[in-house]
Amino acid sequence: MLINGKDNGLKIVWPNGKRIAVMLTFDFDADTLRVSRAKSKGKTIGFTDYSRGLYGPNEGLKRCLEVLADYDVKGTFFVPGKIGERYPDKVTAIHRAGHEIGYHGYDHESERGIPKEIERGYMEKSERVLEELIGKKPVGHRAPESILHPFSFELMRERQYLYSSSMKDCDYAYIHEGVSGQRLVELPGDITLDDFTYFYFTFSDPAVRSMYTNREVLEIWKAEFDGLAEEGDKIFCLKLHPQLIGRGSRIAMLGKLIAYMKQHGAWITTCEEVANYVIEQDIRGKQHEMA
Amino acid sequence: MRWPNGKRIGVTLGFDLDAETMWTTRGDGNHDHITNLSRGAYGPKQGVPRLLNMLDVHGVKATFFIPGVVADDYPEVVKEIARRGHEIGYHGYYHEESYETTYEEEDATMKRCEQLFMDLTGQKLMGHRAPGGVIHDYSLRLFVEHGYIYSSNWRDDDGPFIHQIDGLPVPLVELPKDSVFDDTAYDFYTDSAPERYELKSHSEMIEIWKDEFDALAQEERMINFVLHPQFIGRVSRVNALSDLIGYMIAQGAWIDTNKALAEHVLKNQEKFKIIEK
Numbered sequence: 001m002l003i004n005g006k007d008n009g010l011k012i013v014w015p016n017g018k019r020i021a022v023m024l025t026f027d028f029d030a031d032t033l034r035v036s037r038a039k040s041k042g043k044t045i046g047f048t049d050y051s052r053g054l055y056g057p058n059e060g061l062k063r064c065l066e067v068l069a070d071y072d073v074k075g076t077f078f079v080p081g082k083i084g085e086r087y088p089d090k091v092t093a094i095h096r097a098g099h100e101i102g103y104h105g106y107d108h109e110s111e112r113g114i115p116k117e118i119e120r121g122y123m124e125k126s127e128r129v130l131e132e133l134i135g136k137k138p139v140g141h142r143a144p145e146s147i148l149h150p151f152s153f154e155l156m157r158e159r160q161y162l163y164s165s166s167m168k169d170c171d172y173a174y175i176h177e178g179v180s181g182q183r184l185v186e187l188p189g190d191i192t193l194d195d196f197t198y199f200y201f202t203f204s205d206p207a208v209r210s211m212y213t214n215r216e217v218l219e220i221w222k223a224e225f226d227g228l229a230e231e232g233d234k235i236f237c238l239k240l241h242p243q244l245i246g247r248g249s250r251i252a253m254l255g256k257l258i259a260y261m262k263q264h265g266a267w268i269t270t271c272e273e274v275a276n277y278v279i280e281q282d283i284r285g286k287q288h289e290m291a
Numbered sequence: 292m293r294w295p296n297g298k299r300i301g302v303t304l305g306f307d308l309d310a311e312t313m314w315t316t317r318g319d320g321n322h323d324h325i326t327n328l329s330r331g332a333y334g335p336k337q338g339v340p341r342l343l344n345m346l347d348v349h350g351v352k353a354t355f356f357i358p359g360v361v362a363d364d365y366p367e368v369v370k371e372i373a374r375r376g377h378e379i380g381y382h383g384y385y386h387e388e389s390y391e392t393t394y395e396e397e398d399a400t401m402k403r404c405e406q407l408f409m410d411l412t413g414q415k416l417m418g419h420r421a422p423g424g425v426i427h428d429y430s431l432r433l434f435v436e437h438g439y440i441y442s443s444n445w446r447d448d449d450g451p452f453i454h455q456i457d458g459l460p461v462p463l464v465e466l467p468k469d470s471v472f473d474d475t476a477y478d479f480y481t482d483s484a485p486e487r488y489e490l491k492s493h494s495e496m497i498e499i500w501k502d503e504f505d506a507l508a509q510e511e512r513m514i515n516f517v518l519h520p521q522f523i524g525r526v527s528r529v530n531a532l533s534d535l536i537g538y539m540i541a542q543g544a545w546i547d548t549n550k551a552l553a554e555h556v557l558k559n560q561e562k563f564k565i566i567e568k
Contacts, residue, residue, distance in 0.1 A: 005371030008340040112323070145482075146326040169329040170337040171526070188329075191480050192525055197490055208488045220492050220527060227526030 009233040019265035024075040032108035060246015078104035078142040081126030100270040102140035110145035163275035185275040199244040214253035298545035301513035304353035312386035338524020356382035359404040373412035378548040388423030441553035455567040464553040473517035493531035
């Protein structure tokens, strides 16, 4: 694998002269975000935080779908199985609008040190729920609270996943080295490109206690986009939550960002489409050449 | 004038290439936290090549403080840093931060790292920046015994100054630093215990540094930056740092390695303070 201090990326060339692959991803976790976070922090759930989670399905999701439709772009929604059971109409609406649905735990489980069988059980259960709703199994994996286990990539391969989107080790897509022949793409992200970093405000535990203006967040995201687009072989994987980004003013800011990116050479599409393209480009061959 | 060639201020860009040790040495919970460790890997994998390219654009040399284990894990990255003309400084083997470390243990760790970097790059380590800022009562003596010419640890002065032991000056320059010049004060966010929130934007970080620079340049002092490739290596921050470097050069900064600044101070001792710590 390429880690030599010289190469800044894998020199992938995006289709149709585009400068960067942009993925607008939404972790549609509703109240399960707070439930699992409270557990991992050893805190109580708290009514206000629980209720705010429901802002996602009640208000935020609709605005997210509208802004994607307004700018005619497709996104990727990572949906816990439990949310699929509770909001089947919303999940099928996401799918019918042409967006991708990916795996995000059953109950947004973020417990560490669990055995493989337990994790496999969460995956089986959620895949079944999502398949019943949209007619196909998810091909993408986003770990709840970014908790991956030592066996996670092995399980993804075993269950025929195409990509993982949880790592934070670079700004380019790559293929995980593994024993089996199956190719598992990584689409990395960063806390800088996560609305949670700026908008998860709570009094219940030591989390963000400062509000950010949309102007500040847009400035950071634009600077990241501009720099990565200039490098030419990068991805911009924006991680959003309908309960946070779904406020009216923030959706308006997201709309501005989407318009800006479209005008400046972004290929905005689903994670699945980017992962398939990465495999077609034989990135693994390039990884070995440069190693 | 204290600085060479009529320059107004000495500036060192010190990069702490901690990689995964940033995470394994803070809190117990990160040894098996795969995505947090991947944030550490961002330093050598993505941050370093991007930063080396930017430094080449400006033709400035920097100092990379590298734990020995990072050189063992990423030897090609460390060789490339040296090949591009940058200095390597001591930063522990495992980024050890213990106050219990004995003189003998620290002596052995320093020898181990000195040999490792000599074998890998041909460079002799000449300076010390303590992991986690942990200094011992024997540290200064140890630096002198190892032939180091600078320490980058004290925070009580805008520097530089020459150390004194038992009433006598020693050939050891302090290049002081402070949290205000440490990028982690702005760009290190984590939701994992011990949590750090309130990420600042690149423009806020640079605004603070620029203000400090302007004031210190008037006093002919110095700035010793503490930068972490895994955080400042993101493209928005590298571009902002590049803007700042361009500004500092235009405003009369002498930007060079910690070693070069220390050598200048030792050759011009009459212009600098001598202090007993």
